[in-house]
Amino acid sequence: MKNFLLVFRVDLNAPQRTPEQAQANMQQWMDWISKLAAGNNLVDAGQRLYPHGKVVRPQHIVTDGPYMELKEAVGGFTIIKASSLEEAVELTRECPVFAGGGNVEVREIWAI
Template sequence: MKDFVFVFRQASYDQGNTSADEIEAVNKKWNDWIGGIAAQGRLKNHGARLEAAGKVLKPGGLVTDGPFVEIRERLGGFIVVSADNLEEATTMAHGCPALDADGSVEIRPIWNMSH
């Protein structure tokens, strides 16, 4: 088995216009999808949901506010899973709730430093 990170990118949106019921329904989709991966024993790290605000450090020590809300999509979070290969990991990513909101899932093998 090899470890892969699923990086979730989602369309930027104003959460202030989202009802509590809509938020609850989306959270349930995420919990069900991640729970299905965990039930298979494939969830290595539950990862984290990222807040929209942050800072960006650039070469030369330049620090800017970011990520910027005017971008079309933002990094929403990540999880780490185990799979036999990239194709299997990609299949596991199907059904991700980010896809329902015009988002995407980036599937990347994790570099094994011991090799």
């Protein structure tokens, strides 16, 4: 089995959810993560990220980021295990990020 990083990108322009919608969405995330764990595919449930941060460039130039002109930002991540990239992609099929217009980047982790 190989480890894969799932990077969840969210639509910054998506309409705000009501408290009830936010709670239902959180339940969908918990159910999906539980399904990954039950299938022995979950390595690390990861974390949700705040939408603001800083970008550090060479010579330690620091700027605000992500930039407001962006339409999407990294909203969180998790680490799963799968036998192949194709299987890892298949495991994202029911990911709740899609319901809000987001997407998932699937990257194999290079074991050193």
